[in-house]
Amino acid sequence: MLCEECRKNIATVVITVLTGNESTTRHLCQECVEKMETSFAKGDMPTFLSSLLSILSKEPREAVVRCDACGLSYEEFQSTGKLGCAHCYSAFCDQLKPLLLRVHGRSQHAGRMPANHREERALAECLQALKTRMEQAVLLENFEEAASIRDEIRALVDKQNAEVNPK
Numbered sequence: 001m002l003c004e005e006c007r008k009n010i011a012t013v014v015i016t017v018l019t020g021n022e023s024t025t026r027h028l029c030q031e032c033v034e035k036m037e038t039s040f041a042k043g044d045m046p047t048f049l050s051s052l053l054s055i056l057s058k059e060p061r062e063a064v065v066r067c068d069a070c071g072l073s074y075e076e077f078q079s080t081g082k083l084g085c086a087h088c089y090s091a092f093c094d095q096l097k098p099l100l101l102r103v104h105g106r107s108q109h110a111g112r113m114p115a116n117h118r119e120e121r122a123l124a125e126c127l128q129a130l131k132t133r134m135e136q137a138v139l140l141e142n143f144e145e146a147a148s149i150r151d152e153i154r155a156l157v158d159k160q161n162a163e164v165n166p167k
Contacts, residue, residue, distance in 0.1 A: 003029035007075075067091040127156060 003011045009029035016025045065074045072084035074092050083089065089096065100107045130153050137146035 001027050003027065003032055005029070005032040065092065065095070123156065123160060127153060130156070 001011045003009045004026050011027035013028045013033050067088045069087035070084035097107045134146050134149040
């Protein structure tokens with residue numbers, strides 16, 4: 001009999017869980033049992049609990065999720081660690097988000113960006129901060145400071161325009 005968790009190896013361990021008057025039996029391979037023990041020993045409770053819940057689940061494993069574009073299944077991704085195409089991110093969205101959160105701490109890319117984009121972004125943030133300061137100065141009726149900040153904003157915008165449209 002194949003392992004009910006990975007469906008690859010021969011099941012050598014039988015786990016029976018008694019819940020009230022009902023019992024659930026799962027057949028697992030030694031490798032899957034060791035993964036559970038390791039995740040528990042390392043304190044990786046989310047992985048351990050998901051393994052435990054899969055054992056307690058009475059329902060058969062859900063249908064295989066496949067990418068519509070390349071045909072890769074999520075199980076194949078798990079075994080290789082590589083997605084087949086860009087559409088796989090959409091196809092496996094529900095499975096990838098928790099994985100990315102666990103591995104990277106976030107589910108959206110926050111890596112490097114081109115230097116010129118960083119400069120544009122820094123300038124935009126600076127302009128926004130200056131506009132906020134100017135609005136605060138106007139609210140406090142400090143019009144001299146507001147005019148000074150307005151001039152500073154104009155100088156930055158003129159500098160930005162000169163770099164974008166050199167004469």
